[in-house]
Amino acid sequence: MSESTTLAPEVTEALRAVIEQAGIEADVDLVARILATGVGLGLDGADRLDLKITSAALTEMRAAFTLFMPFEGVPKVTIFGSARTRPDDAQYRAAADVAAALAARGWMVVTGAGPGIMQAAAEGAGPDHSLGVSIRLPFEEKPNAVVAAAARNVAMKYFFTRKLMLVKESQGFVCVPGGFGTLDELFELLTLQQTGKADPTPIVLLDGPDGTFWQGLRRFADEQLIPSGVISPDDLDRVLLTDSVERAAAEITGFWRNYDSLRWVGKRLVLRLRAEPADAEVEALNERFAGLLVQGRIERRGALRAEREDGDRVELPRLVMHFNRFKVGDLHHLIRAVNALASAPGVETAPPRPAPGI
Structure with a gap:
């Protein structure tokens, strides 16, 4: 929101009071931001068409989230x-x-x-x-x-x-x-x-x-x-x-045979796996994919501190590396190599719901 449309403190407090009155307890900061953005559009003088597009998009997304939530x-x-x-x-x-x-x-x-x-x-x-x-x-x-x-x-x-x-x-x-x-x-x-x-x-x-x-x-x-x-x-x-x-x-x-999910923790990429690779397999991955790293090696690790604090699939083995973000489009090559490891499970299991960056 531009400086000229920053909400007055009393308006911000009123929005938070509405959230509390509605009984919302989770992710209050994000809900407050959504409400503040709507008020900001009014303060910006957005025309009716812009407001209709915004309103319809939010309404449709809420309906879709509700449809998918049970599954x-x-x-x-x-x-x-x-x-x-x-x-x-x-x-x-x-x-x-x-x-x-x-x-x-x-x-x-x-x-x-x-x-x-x-x-x-x-x-x-x-x-x-x-x-x-x-x-x-x-x-x-x-x-x-x-x-x-x-x-x-x-x-x-x-x-x-x-x-x-x-x-x-x-x-x-x-x-x-x-x-x-x-x-x-x-x-x-x-x-x-x-x-x-x-x-x-x-x-x-x-x-x-x-x-x-x-x-x-x-x-x-x-x-x-x-x-x-x-x-x-x-x-x-x-x-x-x-x-x-x-x-x-x-x-x-x-595709989900051994690969489970990924997460960026600072500058490090963490690949969570279903089975822990052997030392020789990690060495082979380093030889093959050294060109995708900006420094260091691919290392076998447990959950990093940020993952432990979030309870983010901490039970799974991991590969941690300083992956070159400019080569993120090549990640699928590494994932397929991880799935082809001899240590990979022989039975495919369902993947988790990922956290897409869309």
């Missing part, structure tokens, strides 16, 4: 794809099959709740494993019957709030061929991963049997994007292109 401990995969794909299309079947495979492994499937690929994924997962975040459009007014039947849908006015929820809540993503909307969602994912604004997660580009849609994207990257220098040669290495439902499901769950 906080359940791993989720978001499936993107065209609303125009017909039920007799091989891509429709692929989306339904991968959703069914992941639901059978305990995952919930999140979609845009519309027709086409979104309906296919919801059908494959079934109503008990489906969540929907729909968009209010003049030609797409209702969520598909699967998510509507279980009343597990929230409707959004704005694409940006919808996209936030489709990305924020999931630990894996499957993109089936689609148009502008699907490509927009995919490129948003890739941008968040490349820039480190979201923690690494598995991304699968799934086509129908013998499909070539995503191969066209690969060719475009190889022939245009990489030679022109606008992306790095290995930027698409984090993505699996496949027409196999089995490989797609294995990519989503296998």
Whole structure:
């Protein structure tokens, strides 16, 4: 908030009194900041359209948070794809099959709740494993019957709030061929991963049997994007292109085979693992990934002080390093190497809900 619209002390106290009267006890400082921002908009003289956008966005986010809250401990995969794909299309079947495979492994499937690929994924997962975040459009007014039947849908006015929820809540993503909307969602994912604004997660580009849609994207990257220098040669290495439902499901769950989560503590990156690596394995990681460090070595450690103070997954073994933040887009290489260690668990387990930096 600008200095000219800083709230008077008596207004700030009044807002805190409202919070106390409402019975709010957790994260009072953040709730106070939200209220203060709203009052500040009024003091700034924001026009009615700006206020309507702000109000609608907050209202939609609250509704979405409420929808997802009961399933906080359940791993989720978001499936993107065209609303125009017909039920007799091989891509429709692929989306339904991968959703069914992941639901059978305990995952919930999140979609845009519309027709086409979104309906296919919801059908494959079934109503008990489906969540929907729909968009209010003049030609797409209702969520598909699967998510509507279980009343597990929230409707959004704005694409940006919808996209936030489709990305924020999931630990894996499957993109089936689609148009502008699907490509927009995919490129948003890739941008968040490349820039480190979201923690690494598995991304699968799934086509129908013998499909070539995503191969066209690969060719475009190889022939245009990489030679022109606008992306790095290995930027698409984090993505699996496949027409196999089995490989797609294995990519989503296998990403969490040994890797659990990460956290930055000051300048140090902490990778939390499910199994402690052996000395020889840590040495091999140091030899392979020395170029990603700004100093020192990758070290096997217990929970750091900040993690202990927060009770942040303190029971897990860790690898701690001074990782080069300018190379954060390469983190997925290290995570895959950690998952491939001989000490990694043989059984895949569900990941925690990450804390994305969106």
